Amino acid sequence: MQAGSALFEGGAAQPYADARAWLDAFWLALVCREGERLTRLSQVPLEDLRRVTPDTDDYLFHWIDTLQTYCLRRPTDELVPKLLATMKTSSPDVATRTDKYFLDLVDYPPVAVFHRVVTNEHEAFAQQLSDVLRYHETYWSGSTDDPRSRVALGPLAIACLAHDARFPVDTGSPYLPKYLLNGAWYGEFPT
16 A cells, blocks of 8 residues: 655657647547547647747647637637737748648648638638648649548548538548548547
8 A cells, every 4th residue: 555645757758749749639639529638638738849849830839729729618819819820920931941832732721721610601611621622632642652641631620620510511522531520430439
């Protein structure tokens, strides 16, 4: 029997626990509708992610802050300035460390789709999502061996969010697996 408590020093942040890994984990938790996991991810301090990813453009941290704010259901007057900061800092003129092609066709598109969800613009969302899926196809064309080419993970996650908010979402794209998008497989597999 042990009485009392013990304190253990936490290990150093691992190189795989960076801002990009956080974003991938967030997208997967959103697609899987893992509310508790989303909450835990939303409590990861931005300073920790900045420390292990020092050479990353600021827009990524603004984006993570925006997603954390949204997930924690903070007021709109907290969310909007963060989303605007994400949009302003993701310009290729400002985000100079990120490949422009990657930024324009992969990283920024989920921000644009999310903007339409937050502003509750159904038609603009549908058009933006269609454009984003074309960007995904353009970026990954010729990279069919790369698993990231098969599913547009960020747009899929935002589309799941929109679907659950009763937005009409076209399920005809091969980059948005229908049963993940509509939640039909929710609970079928351990996550």
